[in-house]
Amino acid sequence: MNDYIVKGIKSFPQFAEVPEDQLRAYVELSEICTYQPDEVIIKPGDEINKMYLVLEGNIRLQLKRGEQFTVIDSFEAGDLTGKLPFSRLQSSLAYVTVMEESTVLITHEDKFPDVASHYKLIESFVHALSDRIRHFTTQQQQNEKLLALGKLSAGLAHELNNPASAMVRSAISLKENLHAKPEKFKGMMELNLASEQVDAINKVIFDKLNTQTPSLSLMERTSLEDELADWMEEHGIDEAYELAETFAEHGFDEEALERIKDIGDEAMLSPVFKWIEDVFVTEKMIAEVEDASRRISDLVSSVKTYSHMDQANEKEPVDLDKLLKSTLSILNHKIKEKQISVDVSIPDDLPEFCGFVSELNQVWMNLLDNAVDASEKEGHIEISAKTKNGDLRIFFKDHGAGIPEDIQTKIFDPFFTTKGVGQGTGLGLDFVRKIVNKHDGTISVQSKPGETIFELCFPLK
DSSP states (O other): OHHHHHHHHHTSGGGTTSOHHHHHHHHHTSEEEEEOTTOEEEOTTOBOOEEEEEEEEEEEEEEEETTEEEEEEEEETTOEEEOOTTOOOOBOSSEEEEEEEEEEEEEEGGGHHHHHTOHHHHHHHHHHHHHHHHHHHHHHHHHHHHHHHHHHHHHHHHHHHHHHHHHHHHHHHHHHHHHHHHHHHHHHHTTOOOHHHHHHHHHHHHHHHTSOOOOOOHHHHHHHHHHHHHHHHHTTOTTHHHHHHHHHHTTOOHHHHHHHHTTSOGGGHHHHHHHHHHHHHHHHHHHHHHHHHHHHHHHHHHHHHHHTTTOOSSOEEOOHHHHHHHHHHHTHHHHHHTTOEEEEEOOTTOOOOEEOHHHHHHHHHHHHHHHHHHSOTTOEEEEEEEEETTEEEEEEEEOSSOOOGGGTTTTTSTTOOOSOTTTOOSOHHHHHHHHHHHTTOEEEEEEETTEEEEEEEEEOO
16 A cells, blocks of 8 residues: 555656655655545644645635635645645644545654655655745735735725715716706896996806905804894895805995896896805815816825826935825725824925835835824824934834734734735835835834834935
């Protein structure tokens, strides 16, 4: 039986150069198990203390998100999984599930010292471990990029949705308003106003459009609307309450209404008031479209600044204040959702600092996103910068629960994360550290309950 198993293992590419006597020793140190479809070999949290070589069949590594399983990797005949010699793997984060009847050679870690005495055999395991690390690292880096893209997309979706919806609403209202305009225009034409009267009406309109409307409380605004509506009803103006709302919004009072009345007789008041109201409503809707368009344009500008589109990836002067604010624009939906206040204090007289802008934006994004996640609702984040001993120092401070002292030295390690499965890959701060190192800088953290400060230090020379 063992000779049959040895011949099968020898046919696998990674064991082709391993002498048969070493493979035979490997088989003798292991046990053979057969599993049936849907059988779970390993569950999340289980200790990983065995190496598994698939001889026949198919098993999968799966993560459970909600009620759904996501396939992370698949292992077929010749593939190794579990704990390999020299691996630091301790426990499982995923399910290892059998997809079809599978035969597996299982070696307990207690037998690894005996395996290590066989040079060619252990060499094949080291190659397998290297391949697994390379594959896993590539996959996790891709996951990190997808998570970053997801955050950016979510930010854009939230931030674009409000102005886009406002534009649609205003466009619909403007269309309805334009449909009613011919009837109001007809009413004005039938008045046969003199040019002096038209000029006087236009002056009232443009004076109000060009004057800052005083800010009123809700009670003051309601009282003013009632006064205007009463005046209009007394003078026989149709739809007095509807008109009063617009006139109050643009700062009219009874004295202003009297000035309009003095332009002509009372018979003209109703069509003139409707025409004035129509002009103000149209102006308001156009202003809303303009404001929404500007917000979209500003957001696109922030994204271009953040992504550094159309720019070569070369060192160039860094406008720190502008870059930080573009990143905050992208994260604005998360900041608003938790009602967090953010103070950015960047001195105007900072010496020129050159860097790879697109990469530094990833640093700000990771640190700010972590700060938002760490902050409580209605929390506070502070970003500041200063120069000291010829270095530029940038500080990101939040007032969350803090980072436990026993893990503060681990947070920059690859794949280390305190977030739940699917929420983080543990590569964010590792990427931050690598980018900072690329700029010959350093990053450090000081944390206690209620205060965490990440400090970046970049040499200015």
